[in-house]
Amino acid sequence: SRLQDEFEVSFLTLSHRLFSRNLGAYSEEQGGRFHQDVRDIERRYQGRWDVTMLADYCWLLKRETEDENRKRTRQSMKEKKKRFHKEHE
Secondary structure: OHHHHHHHHHHHHHHHHHHHHHHOOOOHHHHHHHHHHHHHHHHHOOOOOOHHHHHHHHHHHHHHHHHHHHHHHHHHHHHHHHHHHHHOO
16 A cells, blocks of 8 residues: 555665664565565554554564574584584594
8 A cells, every 4th residue: 555655665764764874785685574574564453553563563673683693692602612622522
């Protein structure tokens, strides 16, 4: 719908202004992911676009980012342990 398209453009513009240092290159895959997230949230909120929905989306992104950071840390620790054991064999 036109309203949804306007909302998505406004949200992307706002996100870019607020978080531009963290964005890096915005790929096609990330754009597709954004649109999928918006569709999922729209289904959850049954088409009602409001502040609560926007806050929900922001928390979703924050949780995913934290999970990715934790995952990377765990993997790097695994690699460190592997390397340590190889060196001490």
